[in-house]
Amino acid sequence: MKPRIAVLGCGYWGSNHIRTLKSLGALYAVADANQARASAFAVEHECLTFSPDVLIERKDVDAIVMALPAQFHAEFAIRAVEAGKDVLVEKPIALTVPDARRAVDRAHELGRIFMVGHVLRYHPAFEKLKELVDAGELGKIGYIHSHRLGLGKFHMENDALWDLAPHDLSMILAITGEAPVEVHGQGAALLDHLSDFTHLHMRFPNGLKSHLFASRLNPYRERRLSVVGEKAMAVFDDMEPWDRKLAIYRHAIWQDHGQWAFSQKDADYPVVEQGMPLTRELEHFIHCIQTREEPRTGGEEAVRVLEILTAGTIKHN
Template identity: 55%
Template sequence: MTSAPSPKIAVVGCGYWGNNHARTFSELGALHAVSDRHPDRAEALAAQHGGRAMAYEDVLADPEIDGVVLALPPQYHADQAIAALEAGKHVLVEKPIALSVADARRVDEAAQRSGLVAMTGHVLRFHPAFEALEAMVAAGDLGSVRYIHSHRVGLGKFHAENDALWDIAPHDLSLILALTGEKPFSVRGVGSAMLNRLSDFAHLHLQFSSGVRSHVFASRLNPYRERRLTVIGSKAMAVFDDVADWNQKLAVYHHKLWEDENGWQSEMVDPSYVELPDGMPLTRECSHFLDCIRSGTAPRTPVSDGLAVIEILSEGTVRHD
């Protein structure tokens, strides 16, 4: 029995993430074309990874191309995603999918009208450590989730249009929304601009109807690098640390807590580490996109997820120091 041929994909945008997508889809045997407003960049990427260098209008008009990956400056994502959907192309659009709630909603509405696969590039949702954490939460291994906090800090990159909140926090907001399964009813945000008008530090505080509370700290002006998501449950605590070695990326802590005549007491224990399967998150994400095109099933990270993140970001940018 022969397997179905791979869908043919065009990667639009030949910057850092476009290069990563082009390489990955080439490795998966699915890269058909690359496109960029600078034709020489597209030609160079095509020479490196295969496929044809094409203008975007030609990508949309090519009946051989099944899906489009958009890795553009985010201010262009909404219009180009809608154009691709209206041209009958499945879409994987990098985060953030837009820079306003109105534009993100337009993308979501276009996706619903089209009936096509429309997926947000929330790559950490496909990390084996997060998938294992998500399964643990769903199975009740941590008990009732009470608090989730994330720290995503480091030095650079600085973008002309995006502050730290919009550039960095979408990763963690996507993870938090996946773990809670609900949108927050309260969002409070504070940002601080040190270098120019755009915030280099951002704090978000979220409250959910289930009782879960959460905070996100994002910084691109920090002397050390940290990529850590911590989930506090009634039975155990878990930490997804993406800076740690592979065999220590997901740690579970069964700290002992009890109350006696002297009040609440605790006893710390060493963590246990969850064994993880091999697999690059981007490869898993791109494979999932191809599988959804083949089967016609909804993606795990639809553009409605991207819209939910944009709604939180928009609320969180109200207050600035």
């Protein structure tokens, strides 16, 4: 039996979850502060609808996907797990580390699944990249850099770092397997007091370094993660066609008579299984509900991401 999953929050990301859960046969109900909006989705997708407060207490709801403004996530997540629900909380799961920690700890205390919506961890190209890194195909990793650029969306509460960087930080943490020991952020605000451009620099315990560039005021879109290893470099470029989203560049670097020399082969494009990341994410959530397995993107990872965002946030007057 598939779990009966409700979506709390029928905005942009909530609507994506609604459609995808419907396609998976797991959508049971929807809720939103705007009852008319929730009712419209309920009619379209033939499911139940309740107010947010009623939804939390319904005994016939097994799990809730939360796609609310971030300031409400921790409160509703705690209420949901205390009512016996498993939760998938969209990023960011809170606006402060203490709020995030309370929600995650409460879920663990009660034995509930707490999963965070770091959807790019479920992208087949990233999954293949992670597989190659774990198999040692790239050699020792020395540097990771990520660029996430474009025009919009603009928020009154979140800057470019908080809005755009969580997915990339999740991927970087998955590759490094540890939290950074040093985080330094630089930003620029053009529209108001929130950064529209952010550079984030990190250093990890094993010496690996990483930087992330996020911008919501850029004339072109870029969605690229590059991993530099001793034997090869990998680029996950989500703007490329499917058969070129993951490129592997094998190289050699050596000293010859006191000078550096190098060679590089043409890019290899590993075969990447096609699939929608959100569908795979929600399939994983369903699997975790059924098996009680710890999610790949669990609460502890979400807290680590928030710690980095907090450390790298730039205050503008």
